[in-house]
Amino acid sequence: MRSNSTNNSNSSSSSNHRLRPDKAESPDSRFNQTLRSVQGLLKGRSIPGKVLLARRSDPLDDSSCQDRSPKYERSLSENDTGPSDRTDKSMEEDDKGPFKPSTHENLNKSNSSSDVHSTPKEVQKSAIGARATDSARVMKFTKELSGTVTLERLRELAWSGVPPYMRPTVWKLLLGYAPPNSDRREGVLRRKRLEYLDCVAQFYDIPDTERTDEEITMLRQIAVDCPRTVPDVSFFQQAQVQKSMERILYTWAIRHPASGYVQGINDLVTPFLVIFLSEYLEGSVDNWSLSDLSPEKISYLEADCYWCLTKLLDGMQDHYTFAQPGIQRLVFKLKELVRRIDEPVSRHMEEQGLEFLQFAFRWFNCLLIREIPFHLISRLWDTYLAEGDALPDFLVYIFASFLLTWSDKLQKLEFQEMVMFLQHLPTENWTHLELEMVLSRAFMWHSMFNSSPSHLAS
Numbered sequence: 001m002r003s004n005s006t007n008n009s010n011s012s013s014s015s016n017h018r019l020r021p022d023k024a025e026s027p028d029s030r031f032n033q034t035l036r037s038v039q040g041l042l043k044g045r046s047i048p049g050k051v052l053l054a055r056r057s058d059p060l061d062d063s064s065c066q067d068r069s070p071k072y073e074r075s076l077s078e079n080d081t082g083p084s085d086r087t088d089k090s091m092e093e094d095d096k097g098p099f100k101p102s103t104h105e106n107l108n109k110s111n112s113s114s115d116v117h118s119t120p121k122e123v124q125k126s127a128i129g130a131r132a133t134d135s136a137r138v139m140k141f142t143k144e145l146s147g148t149v150t151l152e153r154l155r156e157l158a159w160s161g162v163p164p165y166m167r168p169t170v171w172k173l174l175l176g177y178a179p180p181n182s183d184r185r186e187g188v189l190r191r192k193r194l195e196y197l198d199c200v201a202q203f204y205d206i207p208d209t210e211r212t213d214e215e216i217t218m219l220r221q222i223a224v225d226c227p228r229t230v231p232d233v234s235f236f237q238q239a240q241v242q243k244s245m246e247r248i249l250y251t252w253a254i255r256h257p258a259s260g261y262v263q264g265i266n267d268l269v270t271p272f273l274v275i276f277l278s279e280y281l282e283g284s285v286d287n288w289s290l291s292d293l294s295p296e297k298i299s300y301l302e303a304d305c306y307w308c309l310t311k312l313l314d315g316m317q318d319h320y321t322f323a324q325p326g327i328q329r330l331v332f333k334l335k336e337l338v339r340r341i342d343e344p345v346s347r348h349m350e351e352q353g354l355e356f357l358q359f360a361f362r363w364f365n366c367l368l369i370r371e372i373p374f375h376l377i378s379r380l381w382d383t384y385l386a387e388g389d390a391l392p393d394f395l396v397y398i399f400a401s402f403l404l405t406w407s408d409k410l411q412k413l414e415f416q417e418m419v420m421f422l423q424h425l426p427t428e429n430w431t432h433l434e435l436e437m438v439l440s441r442a443f444m445w446h447s448m449f450n451s452s453p454s455h456l457a458s
Contacts, residue, residue, distance in 0.1 A: 141166050149173055149180040159386035161379055168279045171272075172304065174385040175311040189304075196251070196303035203254040204247050215254070218261050222249045225266045233285070233374050236270065240290040244298065245269055248306045256313075259320040264365035268312065271369070271381050272305040312385075316392050319364065326392065327364040331356050333396045334403075341400060341445060345407045352415040359422040363399050371402070372427045376435050383439055394446060401441035405434075 141163055144154050154173060162170045172178035177192070178185050208216055226242040226249075235241060248269055253261035274285055280297055281288050290298055313319075318326035335356045339346040349356075362370065367384065369377055387394045403410075406425070413421060427434075 138163050138166075141170070145169060145173075147182060149182075151180060155386045155388060158382050160382075162382045164378070165278070167275045167378060167382070168304075171275060171308065171381075171385055174388070175308050177304070177307045177311055192307055193300055193303040196306050197299055199251050199255065200247055200302075204250055214260075218253055219246075219250050221263070222246050222253070222261055222266070225263055229266045230270050230369070230374055235274070235285050235288050238289065241273070244290065244302050244305075245273070248302055248309065252306060252309060252313075256310075256317075259317065259322075262320040262324070262365075264362075265309075265313070265320065267366040267369040269305055269309055270374075271377050272308050273301070275378060276301050276304045276308075315389050319392070324361075324365070327361060328357070330364055330392060330396055331360045333393075334360055334399055337396055337400045337445070337449065338403060340449070342404050342407050345404065345410050348411045349418070352413075352418060354415055354418055358419065360399060360403075363402070364395060367395070368399070368402065371425055372435065373430055376430060376432065379432060379435060380439075393450070394442070397442040397446040397450075398438065400445065401438045404441075405438065 140157055144150065144157060145166070151173065154170065158170055158174060169178070173180065177189075179188050211219070223246055226245045227237070229242075229245065230236045245266065249261060249266055252265075253259075277288060280293055280301070293301070316326055318324070320326075335346075368380065372380070383398075384391055406421070409421070410418060
């Protein structure tokens with residue numbers, strides 16, 4: 001992505017050029033205008049049929065969405081903003097994101113991307129300002145969560161971000177762990193939690209003399225990896241938290257012998273732990289302690305994490321089997337997509353001898369958890385889980401957008417510098433704005449290329 005200074009200096013002239021009626025629009029101009037239009041649309045608002053992608057200056061009227069159902073009536077205090085979004089201090093900050101409609105738009109297609117990564121300053125402001133109010137956002141989810149849930153509509157809403165304190169419920173529904181019928185939900189969760197406890201008793205709470213050598217080795221590897229997981233978040237350094245992770249991971253590995261435990265799966269437990277723990281604890285995640293929970297609630301927490309991890313990995317099993325062929329296949333797709341979108345950076349990486357497996361393998365293995373600040377992970381995972389079975393293929397577009405954030409920078413680096421840069425990407429100061437830009441571009445490119453495979457094959 002070009003620097004902010006570049007964007008600011010060019011924003012006025014580039015915007016005037018695009019809006020001047022007597023000038024013919026270039027493909028790049030049409031692409032950027034479409035991208036800005038998608039960002040400017042109300043997040044989560046479903047518009048049937050084709051969507052007219054045009055800039056909108058007037059905010060949509062949310063006066064009809066002032067009432068809330070008592071079921072989710074809570075003040076939006078700091079305690080309600082969700083454990084992984086504390087730094088934003090408000091639900092509204094978490095509510096910035098691209099609109100994902102129920103049908104694909106007819107998009108202007110372009111092979112060129114010379115100006116894809118620049119976003120004028122006034123466009124950034126309009127993308128922030130043209131959002132639904134918090135009450136309207138909550139109202140949409142409240143309406144959908146009352147009674148029997150229609151998963152397709154819930155996915156459309158969740159793709160653009162979930163109100164933080166609703167995430168535990170929404171994530172369980174999106175993953176198919178909790179049933180859509182609210183009358184059955186409590187009974188199903190109780191049964192699954194008891195099933196998890198039985199598995200722990202059968203596979204984990206046994207002496208090493210009853211384990212095979214392979215199982216002992218696997219348990220020791222998990223015990224080594226848990227303290228290394230998300231080291232910059234103090235919550236995960238608690239011994240009790242690491243013990244819960246160990247039980248979850250080992251039980252999962254024993255019950256999935258085709259893959260067993262693979263390093264990286266430990267990272268995938270962490271978003272579930274934080275989100276589901278927010279049902280029991282308030283305040284900052286840095287001040288949480290599992291010792292504040294009863295053993296029964298800890299078992300509930302572990303069971304929910306276990307089953308949701310299972311549901312997530314069921315859709316990408318070949319990512320973690322021998323030689324991880326699923327990840328290798330997606331890395332190849334990523335390389336080809338980047339070549340089609342940004343040929344100069346693709347050619348430069350190839351000339352320098354940099355293989356995509358050298359950096360992108362970890363992205364697919366850990367789903368970017370090690371690449372972006374942890375307080376943004378829950379927002380990213382809203383989109384992941386909303387994609388459902390289509391997630392593996394959509395990851396290719398998210399990671400292409402993530403990589404090309406630094407297109408200009410990468411073209412100036414030689415091999416060793418690129419390797420170091422891609423292993424330590426400068427995302428520590430990222431906010432929701434940068435993440436939403438990544439998701440916006442991913443959605444645009446998916447709409448352009450996924451339904452037209454010949455674009456990638458030619």
